[in-house]
Amino acid sequence: MAQLVSPGVDVQVIDESIYANSGPGTIPLIVIATGKNKPSVTGRGFSPGTIPGTGNSLYSVSSQRELIQLFGLPKFYEDQGSVVQGYELNEYGLLAAYNYLGIANPIYVLRADVNLDELFPRTEEPRSEALSGTYWLDTALTSWGVFE
Numbered sequence: 001m002a003q004l005v006s007p008g009v010d011v012q013v014i015d016e017s018i019y020a021n022s023g024p025g026t027i028p029l030i031v032i033a034t035g036k037n038k039p040s041v042t043g044r045g046f047s048p049g050t051i052p053g054t055g056n057s058l059y060s061v062s063s064q065r066e067l068i069q070l071f072g073l074p075k076f077y078e079d080q081g082s083v084v085q086g087y088e089l090n091e092y093g094l095l096a097a098y099n100y101l102g103i104a105n106p107i108y109v110l111r112a113d114v115n116l117d118e119l120f121p122r123t124e125e126p127r128s129e130a131l132s133g134t135y136w137l138d139t140a141l142t143s144w145g146v147f148e
Contacts, residue, residue: 018103027060028100029108032093035117038072047072055113062106064098071111074098089116 038050049070074091
């Protein structure tokens with residue numbers, strides 16, 4: 001950043017250009033999580049990167065079109081017409097990959113084997129009793145007792 005200073009004048013030149021600056025031969029890896037069986041953008045069937053059995057698979061993607069055809073459109077949840085910012089189930093990884101491909105290519109995309117649709121909160125509470133012998137912490141690695 002260049003800074004020019006004169007009596008009574010302060011001028012700053014700030015470079016805010018947007019570009020992907022990676023070394024030659026460097027290909028970024030973006031890990032994403034999506035719902036399973038997302039509808040294809042073609043309108044027929046499911047996006048091939050979201051069908052069961054494709055989790056933890058590495059894809060080399062070279063265009064935004066190819067990314068959207070593989071994983072479908074990024075899903076963002078709304079509340080009364082406004083996107084819920086910072087919501088854990090929004091597909092930020094897919095959006096980040098899409099945005100990067102708008103300025104550079106290629107990238108590696110690794111889809112985590114997590115179905116975001118299964119993590120959606122429910123209004124009803126769980127009602128069944130815990131199974132006998134169920135522990136909610138690791139009893140083998142927990143130190144018990146009073147420490148001084």
